[in-house]
Amino acid sequence: MHVGLIGGIGPAVTFRYYQRLFEIAREKKYALELTVVNCDMPQFLNNFLQNKNENQASIYADLANRLGKAGADFVVLPSIGGSFCLNEFIKISPLPVQDIMTPLRAHLDAYKGKTLGLIGTDKAMNTKIYDLTNEVDWLIPNGEEFDDVHNSYVVLATEGKANKKDSETLISAARKLIDRGAEAVVLGGTDLFLVFENHQLPFEIIDCADIHIRHVATLAAK
Numbered sequence: 235m236h237v238g239l240i241g242g243i244g245p246a247v248t249f250r251y252y253q254r255l256f257e258i259a260r261e262k263k264y265a266l267e268l269t270v271v272n273c274d275m276p277q278f279l280n281n282f283l284q285n286k287n288e289n290q291a292s293i294y295a296d297l298a299n300r301l302g303k304a305g306a307d308f309v310v311l312p313s314i315g316g317s318f319c320l321n322e323f324i325k326i327s328p329l330p331v332q333d334i335m336t337p338l339r340a341h342l343d344a345y346k347g348k349t350l351g352l353i354g355t356d357k358a359m360n361t362k363i364y365d366l367t368n369e370v371d372w373l374i375p376n377g378e379e380f381d382d383v384h385n386s387y388v389v390l391a392t393e394g395k396a397n398k399k400d401s402e403t404l405i406s407a408a409r410k411l412i413d414r415g416a417e418a419v420v421l422g423g424t425d426l427f428l429v430f431e432n433h434q435l436p437f438e439i440i441d442c443a444d445i446h447i448r449h450v451a452t453l454a455a456k
Contacts, residue, residue, distance in 0.1 A: 235267070235307040235308065235453050235454055235456050236267040236268070236269070236304075236305050236306045236307045237255065237266070237267065237268040237269070237306065237307075237308070237310060237450060237453070237454050238268075238269050238298065238301030238302070238304070238306025238307075238308060238309045238310065238329060239251060239252070239268060239269070239270045239271075239301075239309075239310045239312065240270075240271060240273050240294060240297050240298070240301075240309060240310065240311050240312070240313075240316075241270040241271065241272050241273065241312075242272040242273040242274065242275055242278075243273050243275060243278055243312070243313040243315070243316045243391070244275060244390075244391040244392055244393075244394050244425055245275075245394040246391075246394035246395065246425055246428055247312055247313070247391075247424040247425045247427075247443060248270065248312070250424075250427060250443065250447075251310070251312050251443070251447055251450075252268065252270065254444075254447045254451075255268060255447060255450065255451055255454060258447075258448070258451040258454075259451070259454065259455070262451075262455055264454075264455050266454060267305070267454070268454070269301055269304040269305065269306055271297045271301055273293065273294070273297060273316075274293075275392060277293070278290065278293075278316065279388075279392070281293075281319075282315060282316075282318055282357075285318075287318065287319035287322045288319070288322055290316075290318070290319045290322075290323075291319040291322035291323040291325075291326060292326070294309075294311065294319070294323045294327065295323065295326045295327050295328065297309075298327045298328050298329045298331075299328050301329060302328050302329050306329060307329070307330075308329050308330040308331070308332050308453065309327060309329040309330070309331055309332065310332045310446075310450055311323070311331060311332075311333055311334065312334065312424055312443065312446065313334070313424055314334060314354060314355070314358050314363060314422055314423055314424060314442060315354070315355045315357065315358060315387075315391070315423060317333060317334060317335065317364060318364070320333055320335065320364070332449070332450055332453065334424070334442055334443075334445075334446040335363070335364065335366060336449075337445050337446055337448075337449035338363070338366065338442050338445055338446065339366055339367055341440070341445050342366070342367055342369065342370060342420075342440075343369070345369075345370050345417075345418070346369040347369070347370070348370055348371070348417050348418075349370065349371040349372075349373060349415050349416050349417055350370050350372060350373070350416055350417065350418055350419070350420050350440070351372075351373045351374070351408060351411025351412065351414075351416030351418070351419040351420065352372055352373065352374050352411075352419070352420045352422045353374075353375065353383050353387070353404060353407050353408060353411070353419065353420075353421065353422055353423070353426070354383075354384075354387060354421070354422025354423040354426070355384055355387055355388065355422070355423060356380070356381070356384040358422040358423065359374040359375070359380065359383070359384070359422065360374075362374075363420070363422055373411050373414055373415065373416045374411075375407045375410070375411070379407055379410070382403050382407070383403065383404060383407045386399075386400035386403045386404050387400075387404070387423050387425070387426070390404075390423075390425050390426070390428055390429065391423065391425040394425075394428075395428060396428040396429045400429070401429045404426065404429050404430075405429065405430070405433060405435070408430075408435070408437075408439075409435075409437075412437045417438070418437065418438035418439065418440050419437065419438070419439055419440065420440045420442065421439060421440065421441050421443070422442065423442075424442060424443035424446070426441075426443075427441060427443055427444075
């Protein structure tokens with residue numbers, strides 16, 4: 235199947251999805267069909283911060299329409315922060331939407347009754363990834379650290395690279411969640427791989443982006 239990818243939220247994760255889908259297709263020996271369209275990051279951030287769900291959903295729908303004209307069979311939204319308007323987008327999308335929530339929810343079934351830490355944007359943390367599941371107990375950063383995690387993540391996603399200060403903030407927050415009783419930490423932002431993939435940490439990390447990519451790769455192989 236032909237993959238349609240909404241890119242640009244942010245640039246690093248767009249490349250990661252392409253690279254991993256390419257690698258999986260090569261390993262599984264099938265031809266990858268993929269088209270990427272760019273979502274304007276400043277416009278997205280404005281809609282995200284001002285809770286303009288309908289505005290952003292309409293932008294996504296226009297991008298999905300372009301992907302459909304290019305031959306895409308479905309549209310991939312590779313962003314948890316970008317899923318703040320997912321319900322609105324699904325209603326008006328001209329293509330089936332392969333969102334990150336569905337495979338992530340299925341993956342977390344194995345953690346029922348357990349305590350998981352969560353870092354990401356303020357919306358992702360406050361809503362526990364948009365009320366993804368009540369089957370686990372969630373822990374999120376407290377006080378000023380909550381704002382620090384959000385701000386560090388926004389810089390990470392916007393710049394498409396990790397700096398020392400923000401990396402230390404995010405890793406420290408993850409460690410503290412483990413110290414408070416979390417059995418694993420969920421990376422509630424697809425750009426967080428920029429920090430965590432280069433560190434060997436003594437606790438489990440659940441990478442939402444990797445789960446989503448493997449789901450999309452399964453569809454791409456059909």
